[in-house]
Amino acid sequence: MIDSTEMVKKVFTQKSGRVDTNRGDEYYNSLFENAKNRLSTLREQEPLKDIDMMDVIESEGVNRRDFMKWVSATTATLMLPPMFAPLVAEATELMNRVPVIWLELQDCAGNTEALLRSSAPTVDDLLFDVLSLEFHHALMAGAGHDAEHQLDEAMEHFKDNYLLFVEGSIPMGMNGNYGTIGPSGETFHDHLQRISKHAAAVVAVGTCATFGGVPAASPNPTGAVGVMDIVKGKPIINIPACPANPANMVGVVLHYILTGQVPELDSLLRPKFAFGYRIHDNCERRAHFDAGEFVEEWGDVGAQNNWCLYKVGCKGPMTFNNCSIIRYNEGTNWPIGAGHGCIGCSEPDFWDKYAYQRPMASANIKAPTGGVEKTVDEFGLGLLTATTVGIGVHAVASAVAGKKSGEEGEDK
Numbered sequence: 161m162i163d164s165t166e167m168v169k170k171v172f173t174q175k176s177g178r179v180d181t182n183r184g185d186e187y188y189n190s191l192f193e194n195a196k197n198r199l200s201t202l203r204e205q206e207p208l209k210d211i212d213m214m215d216v217i218e219s220e221g222v223n224r225r226d227f228m229k230w231v232s233a234t235t236a237t238l239m240l241p242p243m244f245a246p247l248v249a250e251a252t253e254l255m256n257r258v259p260v261i262w263l264e265l266q267d268c269a270g271n272t273e274a275l276l277r278s279s280a281p282t283v284d285d286l287l288f289d290v291l292s293l294e295f296h297h298a299l300m301a302g303a304g305h306d307a308e309h310q311l312d313e314a315m316e317h318f319k320d321n322y323l324l325f326v327e328g329s330i331p332m333g334m335n336g337n338y339g340t341i342g343p344s345g346e347t348f349h350d351h352l353q354r355i356s357k358h359a360a361a362v363v364a365v366g367t368c369a370t371f372g373g374v375p376a377a378s379p380n381p382t383g384a385v386g387v388m389d390i391v392k393g394k395p396i397i398n399i400p401a402c403p404a405n406p407a408n409m410v411g412v413v414l415h416y417i418l419t420g421q422v423p424e425l426d427s428l429l430r431p432k433f434a435f436g437y438r439i440h441d442n443c444e445r446r447a448h449f450d451a452g453e454f455v456e457e458w459g460d461v462g463a464q465n466n467w468c469l470y471k472v473g474c475k476g477p478m479t480f481n482n483c484s485i486i487r488y489n490e491g492t493n494w495p496i497g498a499g500h501g502c503i504g505c506s507e508p509d510f511w512d513k514y515a516y517q518r519p520m521a522s523a524n525i526k527a528p529t530g531g532v533e534k535t536v537d538e539f540g541l542g543l544l545t546a547t548t549v550g551i552g553v554h555a556v557a558s559a560v561a562g563k564k565s566g567e568e569g570e571d572k
């Protein structure tokens with residue numbers, strides 16, 4: 161079992177919690193040459209799926225110009241300089257060279273649903289048509305022994321080369337018997353161990369697969385845990401959130417195609433390009449936080465004017481994710497844009513620790529002294545130390561800071 165308190169502490173204290181957005185010419189030039197060589201090697205391989213990315217894009221009415229706009233945005237999301245854009249475009253066309261096996265374990269299938277429910281698909285969504293999905297519990301037509309046979313064949317054929325995507329947690333209670341699968345009644349635990357053994361890397365998708373998610377919420381009746389508690393000796397990439405954003409899944413696959421390696425990860429195994437900064441860092445309501453303008457209760461003047469949701473429970477200051485930038489539903493909106501505070505869905509134990517709709521003032525969170533920004537940076541640690549000083553103190557201090565702009569130390 162993960163000690164999530166320790167892990168969260170580590171994230172807030174580690175230096176690598178910040179993203180290094182410029183790693184110097186030498187690094188990028190060498191990465192560029194490696195990526196170019198890797199793409200030419202992949203191009204020589206037989207496509208595993210006879211679907212051409214550009215055909216799919218055109219048939220869905222996405223023109224070349226829009227595709228190139230997506231390529232630039234994705235290159236930036238991956239924190240690569242613009243010179244990588246042509247390589248990112250080429251990598252999308254080579255996605256049909258990478259075999260993927262997708263397992264569905266203890267969850268609501270929300271991550272798969274998020275991919276399927278797209279009404280006006282983005283390029284991110286379309287890429288899943290091109291990806292060589294060799295097996296997917298929820299999407300495949302076969303069942304029973306046929307399905308098992310297909311899985312065995314895919315594992316044998318692509319031994320040590322396939323990416324294993326896992327959605328859902330693994331129940332460990334009752335000897336794993338809360339979750340069994342297939343005609344042989346294999347437990348989720350054994351199923352995952354068997355299939356991960358010959359994967360090139362394991363990608364845990366969604367908060368259930370990464371940290372146990374909602375099934376692991378107290379009292380965790382099935383003993384649910386995440387993939388990293390079970391799979392050892394393999395590269396693991398965690399893409400938490402409820403659901404995980406398709407753009408981040410695509411980002412991980414593109415990075416793998418470009419470099420043959422997993423992206424740089426934080427101590428919770430999340431790719432730094434997506435989870436290296438907080439919701440709060442890029443939130444559209446941030447100016448109101450800095451000005452001390454808060455929604456005090458739902459429907460009040462603050463709510464009507466889109467002020468900061470901090471005092472009605474927003475957990476953006478301690479949540480690492482890029483949803484404030486890439487958003488959901490074809491990029492149209494995200495929870496805070498729609499007027500609901502962040503519930504910290506991409507953090508361990510989020511349901512027990514963060515998701516309550518309680519105002520911060522009642523959460524017993526320490527408000528460290530210092531400038532407003534410093535206070536927010538230390539916010540997560542304050543949550544963990546849970547002293548008696550309410551975060552309401554900070555909110556009040558922010559308001560004062562807003563009124564006395566220019567003065568220093570006003571929130572002490």
Ligand code: SF4
Nearest residue numbers: 443446468469474476
């Ligand atoms: S507290 Fe929440 S709503 Fe307010 S600025 Fe931060 S992330 Fe945005």
Ligand code: SF4
Nearest residue numbers: 483495502503504505
């Ligand atoms: S805003 Fe917060 S709760 Fe909503 S998706 Fe992003 S991380 Fe999850």
